Amino acid sequence: MAVTESAPAVPPAARTQSRPTDRPTDQGGGYEGILRRQSQRESAARTYARSLPIVPVRARGLTIEGADGRRYLDCLSGAGTLALGHNHPVVLEAIRKVLDSGAPLHVLDLATPVKDAFTSELFATLPGALADDARIQFCGPAGTDAVEAALKLVRTATGRSGLLAFTGAYHGMTAGALDASGGAPDVRVTRLPYPQRYRCPFGVGGERGAELAARWTENLLDDPKSGVTTPAGMIVEAVQGEGGVIPAPDDWMRRMRRITADRSIPLVVDEVQTGVGRTGAFWAVEHSGVVPDVMVLSKAIGGSLPLAVIVYRSELDVWEPGAHAGTFRGNQLAMAAGTATLAYVRENRLAERAGTLGAGMLGRLQGLASAHPCVGEVRGRGLMIGVELVDPDAAGPDDSVPPPAPALALAVQQECLVRGLIVELGGRHSAVVRLLPPLTLTDEQATAVLDRFADALAAAERAHTPHPPAPRGATTPRNASGPSH
Numbered sequence: 001m002a003v004t005e006s007a008p009a010v011p012p013a014a015r016t017q018s019r020p021t022d023r024p025t026d027q028g029g030g031y032e033g034i035l036r037r038q039s040q041r042e043s044a045a046r047t048y049a050r051s052l053p054i055v056p057v058r059a060r061g062l063t064i065e066g067a068d069g070r071r072y073l074d075c076l077s078g079a080g081t082l083a084l085g086h087n088h089p090v091v092l093e094a095i096r097k098v099l100d101s102g103a104p105l106h107v108l109d110l111a112t113p114v115k116d117a118f119t120s121e122l123f124a125t126l127p128g129a130l131a132d133d134a135r136i137q138f139c140g141p142a143g144t145d146a147v148e149a150a151l152k153l154v155r156t157a158t159g160r161s162g163l164l165a166f167t168g169a170y171h172g173m174t175a176g177a178l179d180a181s182g183g184a185p186d187v188r189v190t191r192l193p194y195p196q197r198y199r200c201p202f203g204v205g206g207e208r209g210a211e212l213a214a215r216w217t218e219n220l221l222d223d224p225k226s227g228v229t230t231p232a233g234m235i236v237e238a239v240q241g242e243g244g245v246i247p248a249p250d251d252w253m254r255r256m257r258r259i260t261a262d263r264s265i266p267l268v269v270d271e272v273q274t275g276v277g278r279t280g281a282f283w284a285v286e287h288s289g290v291v292p293d294v295m296v297l298s299k300a301i302g303g304s305l306p307l308a309v310i311v312y313r314s315e316l317d318v319w320e321p322g323a324h325a326g327t328f329r330g331n332q333l334a335m336a337a338g339t340a341t342l343a344y345v346r347e348n349r350l351a352e353r354a355g356t357l358g359a360g361m362l363g364r365l366q367g368l369a370s371a372h373p374c375v376g377e378v379r380g381r382g383l384m385i386g387v388e389l390v391d392p393d394a395a396g397p398d399d400s401v402p403p404p405a406p407a408l409a410l411a412v413q414q415e416c417l418v419r420g421l422i423v424e425l426g427g428r429h430s431a432v433v434r435l436l437p438p439l440t441l442t443d444e445q446a447t448a449v450l451d452r453f454a455d456a457l458a459a460a461e462r463a464h465t466p467h468p469p470a471p472r473g474a475t476t477p478r479n480a481s482g483p484s485h
């Protein structure tokens with residue numbers, strides 16, 4: 001799709017003209033009224049709605065049109081859900097086909113042709129060594145439901161209760177998933193260091209940092225006085241998304257596989273965000289060749305509708321009938337949309353495309369890093385890209401890495417919005433600007449996204465910097481580094 005959108009350079013809130021057809025007449029106030037009523041009625045926990053005050057009324061591919069008539073390039077993609085962008089024709093056709101067929105929309109966990117087709121298509125994409133001997137459990141509709149199912153599964157199968165999880169992890173917002181996430185308020189799992197190059201917990205980064213992180217894990221498990229008993233499982237993301245777009249090195253992933261296999265600890269890989277081509281492989285575990293015991297899948301597998309499953313080695317399938325259930329685990333529309341999405345990504349080699357396009361985008365962003373001292377690091381894998389913003393004038397605790405700059409990141413996000421670009425914020429301190437465009441992104445669209453981002457970055461930096469920054473010149477920028485894998 002060609003990029004034809006033009007975005008007026010004014011903040012959305014400053015515009016009052018709505019398209020008449022989009023303006024609700026019953027309660028008045030147009031799109032601003034909708035936003036006002038939302039802020040009055042919805043919970044204080046609302047998130048995206050705070051930083052992105054838009055009212056989407058139409059969407060196609062990369063583009064969202066707001067009730068104010070403005071168009072936006074959407075690089076949030078439903079937090080990484082929309083592998084094919086908004087309302088892709090194959091997805092709409094699959095949904096319509098089910099609607100027009102008279103098939104039941106609600107079936108609990110009964111067998112249907114729609115479910116059978118989804119399971120067959122999904123299994124065709126899985127790592128062979130897992131697919132050959134896998135079971136699938138359809139879960140409640142969200143990724144967090146599937147995480148809960150995975151944790152329950154390994155606890156039942158091993159008879160153990162402990163869990164290994166990583167610093168910076170994000171697995172969802174239900175109790176068990178939150179426990180396993182880095183932001184857990186009450187720590188009931190053993191937290192292990194996740195390797196990071198830029199903010200390495202050991203202060204060394206690179207392969208050495210990953211080696212130390214692995215060694216720490218091994219030591220905890222083997223030291224009889226570590227205070228950590230053999231756990232029910234280890235849960236890990238191959239690329240931490242919400243944690244700040246941090247790809248785990250492939251060697252480290254393989255080491256985690258060996259460590260867990262040698263100790264009969266099931267390895268659960270959470271592919272909720274990384275799955276369906278996002279990182280440049282159909283599943284992110286393919287980069288390392290790791291075959292997990294359990295994979296947690298959601299987001300893109302439902303083709304933009306709610307769907308979540310776990311697939312796991314049959315040996316772990318010791319559940320009694322009804323041991324895991326959920327009224328909404330039979331979403332026929334989501335399964336049809338998901339089948340169409342999985343097939344389209346596979347047939348059109350969109351994972352490969354994400355890898356190539358993502359590498360090009362990373363390269364251009366790394367070029368920006370040398371001109372903007374506020375860019376701490378550019379990193380990512382495939383079309384899962386993060387730009388960490390820092391305060392270059394403030395010394396970090398170890399005097400080498402400047403502290404994160406969440407206010408600047410928010411300013412960049414707002415400047416992007418003014419320029420008709422929707423981006424997400426993430427990372428430990430919300431200082432990482434995240435790009436998660438659909439895998440259908442064209443070269444032209446990628447250029448438009450990066451142009452708007454570069455412009456927004458420069459504007460936010462100008463507003464935040466007392467003196468214009470000096471270009472880094474010919475010296476090798478410490479932060480212009482490639483993906484950490």
Ligand SMILES: Cc1ncc(COP(=O)(O)O)c(C=O)c1O
Pocket residue numbers: 079141142143144145147170171172173237241242270271272273274298299
């Ligand atoms: C890796 C990962 N796991 C689990 C979840 C939770 O998914 P949901 O928000 O659908 O519950 C997310 C959501 O962003 C995620 O990124």
